[in-house]
């Protein structure tokens with residue numbers, strides 16, 4: 001039976017957490033929300049076809065200007081039901 005040693009050193013643990021946080025920050029700066037037919041980071045309008053692709057999540061689309069990966073947040077469904 002082999003015993004695997006896990007790094008239990010708090011400093012080592014903190015270092016890996018910092019590394020992950022850095023990666024998350026890196027990822028966050030690598031994406032941009034696509035809204036109203038344009039990129040919300042650099043405010044450059046994209047081609048309608050591109051915007052549709054982002055909206056349908058059919059492909060990974062990058063902003064032509066800032067090269068960020070675009071994602072689309074669907075607008076909350078408007079409550080048209082009258083109760």
Ligand SMILES: [Zn+2]
Nearest residue numbers: 039042063066
């Ligand atoms: Zn952009």
